[in-house]
Amino acid sequence: MSSRRSRSRQSDVSRITDHQITDLISKLQQLIPELRGRRSDEVSASKVLQETCNYIRSLHREVDDLSDRLSQLLASTDTDSAQAAIIRSLLM
Amino acid sequence: MNPQHLNASSLKSRFTRRFLRALTKINAQKPISSSSPREIFQRYGRIKAAADKSMANSVRSRRTWSRAMLWKLRSRSYRQASSGRRSAVKTSTTTSHQAIRKKTNHEKENKPTKTGEDQVGFVVQADELRELVPGGEAMDLCNLLDETAHYIKCLTTQVQVMKKIVDFYSL
Numbered sequence: 001m002s003s004r005r006s007r008s009r010q011s012d013v014s015r016i017t018d019h020q021i022t023d024l025i026s027k028l029q030q031l032i033p034e035l036r037g038r039r040s041d042e043v044s045a046s047k048v049l050q051e052t053c054n055y056i057r058s059l060h061r062e063v064d065d066l067s068d069r070l071s072q073l074l075a076s077t078d079t080d081s082a083q084a085a086i087i088r089s090l091l092m
Numbered sequence: 093m094n095p096q097h098l099n100a101s102s103l104k105s106r107f108t109r110r111f112l113r114a115l116t117k118i119n120a121q122k123p124i125s126s127s128s129p130r131e132i133f134q135r136y137g138r139i140k141a142a143a144d145k146s147m148a149n150s151v152r153s154r155r156t157w158s159r160a161m162l163w164k165l166r167s168r169s170y171r172q173a174s175s176g177r178r179s180a181v182k183t184s185t186t187t188s189h190q191a192i193r194k195k196t197n198h199e200k201e202n203k204p205t206k207t208g209e210d211q212v213g214f215v216v217q218a219d220e221l222r223e224l225v226p227g228g229e230a231m232d233l234c235n236l237l238d239e240t241a242h243y244i245k246c247l248t249t250q251v252q253v254m255k256k257i258v259d260f261y262s263l
Contacts, residue, residue, distance in 0.1 A: 025237065049218060053217065067261075
């Protein structure tokens with residue numbers, strides 16, 4: 001019963017063209033700093049997905065950490081809209 | 093055909109404007125005793141939600157992940173405003189859904205195929221990715237990979253801008 005289910009799942013994957021999938025996976029590979037330099041035939045698809053998951057998790061952690069630091073910084077400084085305008089001009 | 097290129101500079105400026113506005117608003121809500129750990133923790137939660145919300149709003153409904161994130165943020169704030177009973181119901185449905193998914197993964201891992209061992213690992217990783225990308229549970233594989241690429245680009249922009257802001261305030 002479960003073999004039928006897993007086999008149909010796999011045939012679902014192959015119904016979308018392999019070419020499309022490999023294209024998307026190599027595109028993802030270019031975004032991940034760890035795998036960026038390597039050739040796409042060196043890295044397996046599941047490795048790309050694994051590194052993608054790790055990368056997303058580390059980005060989430062960074063956002064958490066930066067939000068934490070910001071919340072502490074806002075406690076100590078007196079911000080006003082003038083400072084916001086300065087930042088805006090800095091970043092544009 | 094959707095343009096694959098993300099216009100990074102305009103996304104950055106849209107996010108920056110929204111996020112700074114949100115920060116100013118959060119800061120304006122500061123009470124007199126603004127340095128207690130509890131206050132700081134609450135502000136941390138608000139800032140994080142504001143960052144996610146600003147990013148999702150800068151992308152709007154053009155992407156499945158941003159739609160899913162906006163929906164999640166809105167329903168969370170609605171839940172916080174109303175009673176806690178509704179959130180209890182929501183969590184029980186989510187955990188049963190996760191339990192079903194875990195069970196499927198476990199069954200798959202019990203049956204490694206001859207040629208398809210890498211394929212099995214691939215499908216398991218794709219499910220893990222689904223949990224990380226907002227709205228991923230409902231996407232097919234192609235869309236999932238596409239949305240993931242866009243989501244990563246936006247996340248890196250978000251981190252970049254937040255780093256600059258932190259640096260500015262730490263001067």
